[in-house]
Amino acid sequence: MLPLLLLSLLWGGSLQEERGYWLQVQESVTVQACLGVHVPCSFSYPWSSWYSYGEPFIYWFREGDDIHRSDPVATDNPGRRVKPETQGRFHLLGDPRKKSCSLNIRHARMSDTGVYFFRVEGGDVEYSYTDKKLNLQVTAPTEKPDIHFLEALESGRPTKLTCRLSLVCDGGRVFSFSWAGDALGAMDPETLHSSVLTFTPRPQDHGTNLTCRVNLPGDQVTMERTIRLNVSYAPWNLSINLSFRNVTALKTLQNSSSLLISESQALQLLCVADSNPPAQLSWFGASPALNATRISSTKILELPGFGAAEREFTCRAQNPLGSQNTSLSLSVVWKPASLTGVVCGALAGAGAMALLSLCVCLVSFCIVKARRKQAARRPAGADGEDPVMGIVAWGSRQKPWPDGPPDQTSSPAEDAPPSGEQQELHYASLSFHGMKSREPLDQEATNITEYSEIKTS
Known part of the structure; x- marks a missing residue:
């Protein structure tokens, strides 16, 4: 029993042909959206049925559709309507009496992609050729839009650009346009959905990309063209x-x-x-x-x-x-006062002045210290003499000191200057004649201070 079943399956196609049913069609067809394709097809039907019942009607159905409740995509039966989405685009060509079932497709859409089968109906015979089917593939168009310039792009001058597409689809659909690019960032988005674009290029727009996109409504197909802007501009x-x-x-x-x-x-x-x-x-x-x-x-x-x-x-x-x-x-600095020499000279001069000031301070300190030691060793009682510098300080006296001791009976009022009388200042000049340094004879001699003539004026 099993061998007979396998034999019938292997010879199924041949049995159909022996009965007079066969179909020749291209099983896989590819077409671009908006374009057309012609699918050759031929079929056979038993002659006895042709002769007895006349010419049958032929149909193309989409796989999965009910042949009794669904509309075909194409037929020569005037009593059957076709699918609205294929009406006017799918056409049967040739004469069924000549065994032709060829199909012509115009303005293909992406939604047309699918599998289709052929069917014959006439008299008491109804037959679907499901052993061979048409696999239709609709791809996106390879054509790209063109961008046309009415004039060369120049910075600061408004320019019109037009996006064009030579591809023509069925009149029921209208292409939609859009523009994109860095040069359009500041433009109103509403102005970017047209086939004509007007914009004013800038120097920084030179070398940037500008893209025009064309969309097919309902098919989700996008065709685009990208160009690199060549903007002329003055030096900056x-x-x-x-x-x-x-x-x-x-x-x-x-x-x-x-x-x-x-x-x-x-x-x-x-x-x-x-x-x-x-x-x-x-x-x-x-x-x-x-x-x-x-x-x-x-x-x-x-x-x-x-x-x-x-x-x-x-x-x-x-x-x-x-x-x-x-x-x-x-600004040029000449020799020898180059920029480096000026800096170095200034630093050296500042260092020398600082060293000189330090030396002066040390010498003054040594002199003051020696004078103070000398004053400490001299007997006390020398009025008017500076204990440090060893000089005579003159007061504002009007009369010179007397040779003898002062009168004890005199009152301080007599020595005071009269009221309103300005005190006189007396000055002295010191001159040292023939002063020579000599070695001290003993310890006491070091405490003896030598004086010279003092003149007052």
């Missing part, structure tokens, strides 16, 4: 890179900077400008507005060293859209 962001003795760019200077250098210092000035198209760079000995002489037509200016002076150098960047200048003022 001008700067000078400075290097010492071929050392790479130790300092970047901008906006009329100044620098203090040595007269023997070798410099290299590199002018850098941001512009599109690239700017022509030139160097001048002063501001170009003053009709200064051009000293270089390259971006690098070599300064091997120059004499004592204050020099100004100006770099000018210029292209067809405009120009920009930046200057560098060099």
Whole structure:
């Protein structure tokens, strides 16, 4: 029993063909969305039925649909309606009397992807050819939209851009457009959903990406084109890179900077400008507005060293859209007072002054200390003599001292100056004649102070 069952399964297709039912169709077909495809197909039906009942009706159904309750995707039966989503797009071609079941598909949609089977109905015969089915695959379009410029992009000038797609889908669907890119960050999002875009480029937009996207409603298919913006703009962001003795760019200077250098210092000035198209760079000995002489037509200016002076150098960047200048003022320090020598000399001078002040303080301290020791050894009773410096201090007396002892009977009032009378100041000059240093004879001799003539005035 089992061998007979296996034999019937293996010969099932052949038995169908022997009975007069067979179908030839391409089992796998791929088409891009919005495009069309033609699927050749031929079939056979028993001749006896054809002759007895006339020409049958043919149908294409989607796999899984009920052949009695569901609408076919295509049929030649005028009494049956087709699915609304395939109406006008799926068409039967050829004459069934010539065994043709070919199917033509236009404006394919992503939703058309699926498996389909063929069916014949006529008289007392109804047959579905399920042994061979059509597998339809609809893919996203490979075509991309194009972005057209009405004019070249220039910084500060409004420009219109148009996104176009040559692909045509069925008239029931309308493409939706959208724009994206860093250059559009400040724009109103409502203006970014149109096939035409108007925006004003900036210098910083040069080299950024701009994308146009086209969506197919209902199919979740997106086609896009991305371009790199080429924005023309005048020179800006001008700067000078400075290097010492071929050392790479130790300092970047901008906006009329100044620098203090040595007269023997070798410099290299590199002018850098941001512009599109690239700017022509030139160097001048002063501001170009003053009709200064051009000293270089390259971006690098070599300064091997120059004499004592204050020099100004100006770099000018210029292209067809405009120009920009930046200057560098060099204050030159000449020899021998180079910048290093000035600092070292100032430090050395300050150190010498500090040492000299210390020496003076030490000498003064030694003198004062010696005087105080000498005054301590001298007998007391010397009025008017400074115990430290050994000099006579003169008071404001009107009369000189008498030779004899003072009168005990005199009152202090007699010595006092009259009321309202200003006291006189007496000065003395000291002169030491022929003073020679000598060695003391003994310990007592060291306490003897020598005096010389004192003149008063």
